[in-house]
Amino acid sequence: MTIALVTGANKGIGREIAAQLAERGLTVVLAARSKDRGDKAAAELGLQTVVMDVTDPASVRDAALRIKEDHGRLDVLVNNAGISGDPDRQRPGTADTDLVRTVFETNVFGVITVTEAMLPLLRHSSAPRIVNVSSSVGSLTDQTDPAHYFANMPASVAYASSKAALNMVTVQYAKALGGQGFRINAVTPGPCDTDFTRSLGFNLTRTAADGAAVAVNLATIDDNGPNGAFFDDRGPAPW
Numbered sequence: 037m038t039i040a041l042v043t044g045a046n047k048g049i050g051r052e053i054a055a056q057l058a059e060r061g062l063t064v065v066l067a068a069r070s071k072d073r074g075d076k077a078a079a080e081l082g083l084q085t086v087v088m089d090v091t092d093p094a095s096v097r098d099a100a101l102r103i104k105e106d107h108g109r110l111d112v113l114v115n116n117a118g119i120s121g122d123p124d125r126q127r128p129g130t131a132d133t134d135l136v137r138t139v140f141e142t143n144v145f146g147v148i149t150v151t152e153a154m155l156p157l158l159r160h161s162s163a164p165r166i167v168n169v170s171s172s173v174g175s176l177t178d179q180t181d182p183a184h185y186f187a188n189m190p191a192s193v194a195y196a197s198s199k200a201a202l203n204m205v206t207v208q209y210a211k212a213l214g215g216q217g218f219r220i221n222a223v224t225p226g227p228c229d230t231d232f233t234r235s236l237g238f239n240l241t242r243t244a245a246d247g248a249a250v251a252v253n254l255a256t257i258d259d260n261g262p263n264g265a266f267f268d269d270r271g272p273a274p275w
Contacts, residue, residue, distance in 0.1 A: 039107045039161075040255065041099075043067045043090055043150060044117030046077040049169065049225050052248035053114055053255075055081050060256060062112065065103060069117075090117045090146030093153075100153045109160035112255045115147045116169040119195075126194035136194040143198035147205060163217065167254045168206045170222040170266065174199025177274035203266060203275060210264030219257055222266045223250045224273055 040057050044050040046068035058064045058081060066081070067088040068074030078085035084106070086099040103110055121139040125132040147168055158164040173196045178184045203222050210220040225247030250269045254261075266273045 038062045038111045039065070039103070039109060040112035040114065041065045041067060041086075041103065041110055041154065042114040042116055043088060044069075045114075046070065046073040049244045049247045049251075050114075050116035051077055051081070052244045053116060053169075053251050054083060056245070056248055056252040057112070057114075057255060058083060060252070062256075063107070067099060067117075088150075090115075090150050091141045093149055096149050096153045100157060103154075104157055108157075110154055110157035111161040111163060112165045112167075113151065113154050113158060114167045114169065114251055114255055115150055116251070117146060117150075118143045118169065118198075121194045123190065123192060126192040128191050128193055131193045136197075139194040139198050140201070143195070144201045144205060147202060151209065158218070159216075163259060164213075164219075165255050165257065166209065166218065166220040167251050168202055168220075168222045169251055170202045170206070170224055171195075171199040172224040172226070172268065172273060174201075174203055175224075175266075175274050176200060206266070207264050214263040217259070219254075219259075219261050219263045221254045221262055221264065223254055224266070224268045225250060226268055 040062045042050055042054040045054040045066040054064045054066050064083045066074060066078045066083045066085045069089045071087045074085040074087060086102050087095060088099040089095045119139055119142045121135050125135040172178055178186050206220060206222040227242060250267055254267060266275055
C-alpha cells in the first residue's frame with residue numbers, strides 16, 4: 037500500500053491528481069483548508085481527508101500527526117496548494133508588497149513548511165516521492181524568450197516570481213535528499229480550464245485531468261526516475 041498526500045486537493049488540478057493517484061491504487065489523503073470542502077471532495081472520490089492550511093504551521097503539524105497515527109508513514113507528497121494573487125496588485129512599478137508576501141507565503145513558504153513536516157514520515161518509505169506543482173510562468177528561459185507567448189503577457193512580481201523560487205526550492209531538496217532514495221521534482225500542468233485560470237480571463241480547452249497527469253506520473257516513478265528536474269506533459273521543461 038502506497039500512501040499519498042495531496043495539498044489543495046478539494047478542487048481543480050489538485051483534486052484530479054488525488055483522483056488519478058487513487059485510480060492507480062494509492063491510498064490518498066486529500067488535504068484542504070476548509071473541512072467542509074475537503075470532506076465533500078473526499079466523500080465524492082472515496083478518499084481520506086485532513087484539514088490543512090499550508091500557511092499555518094500548527095495545522096500542518098496536526099495533519100502530519102494524523103497521517104502518522106493512521107498510516108505510520110508517507111510515500112508520496114504532492115505540494116499542489118497555490119494562489120495567484122490579484123494580477124493588478126503585482127505589476128512592476130505599482131506592486132503591493134503585502135500581496136507579494138501573501139503569494140509567497142502559500143507558494144513557497146507553505147511548500148517548505150509542509151515538506152519539512154512530512155519528511156519524518158517520508159523517511160519511513162522505501163520509495164519517497166515529492167512533486168511540487170509549479171508553473172512554466174516561473175521559467176526564466178520562457179519569460180526571457182521574445183518569441184514565447186509569455187513575452188506578450190503583463191509582467192508580475194508575485195505569482196511568476198514565486199514559481200521561479202519554488203523551482204529552486206525543488207532543486208535544493210532534490211540535491212540534499214536524492215542520495216537517500218528520494219525523487220523530488222517540479223511539474224508544470226500547463227494552461228488548463230480551472231477556477232484558477234478562469235478568473236484570469238483565459239478560454240482554455242485542456243482539462244484539469246490533462247494538467248494532473250504529469251504530476252501523477254512523477255509521483256509514481258521508479259527508483260531510476262529523474263530527481264531535481266522540471267517537467268511538463270511533453271517531457272523536460274526549461275527552467
